[in-house]
Amino acid sequence: MSDCVFCKIVSGEIPSNKVYEDDDILCFRDLDPQAPVHVLIIPKKHIASLDDVTEEDKELLGHIMIKVREIAETLGLENGYRLVNNCGEDGFQTVKHLHFHLLGKRKMTWPPG
Structure with a gap:
């Protein structure tokens, strides 16, 4: 999608601080x-x-879920982490491109907000 910020990051049009990349x-x-x-x-x-x-x-989704553990390990999240997907307006999805937030290195609270 030409107007999608994440597609522009994938294409290299917008720079990012990459942590991991493969074909998918x-x-x-x-x-x-x-x-x-x-x-x-x-x-x-x-x-x-x-x-x-x-x-x-x-x-593709299975591949993402398998890679989460590997990415978390490379980021030193040995004491746990949170994986979040925001879906739709009420779920506070601000970029209309499927994405998962991987958060760690602090104690998470519940409910998240």
């Missing part, structure tokens, strides 16, 4: 971190939200 996903540091470690994990394929995932995306 990109992980980069959040510009407004809510924890000492706060990265975003996105598929390179544009999917607007979790509500737009189809059966054809199940391998």
Whole structure:
């Protein structure tokens, strides 16, 4: 999508502080971190939200979930972390490109807000 900020990050049009990248996903540091470690994990394929995932995306989503553990390990999140997906307006999704927030290095509270 030409107007999607995350697609522009994937294409290199907008720079990012990359943490991990492979053929299918990109992980980069959040510009407004809510924890000492706060990265975003996105598929390179544009999917607007979790509500737009189809059966054809199940391998991609499985790949993301497997990589979360590896990324968390490389970031030193040995004492735990939180993985968050905001979906839709009420879920506070501000960028219409599927993404997961990986947060750590601080004690999380519940409910989150």
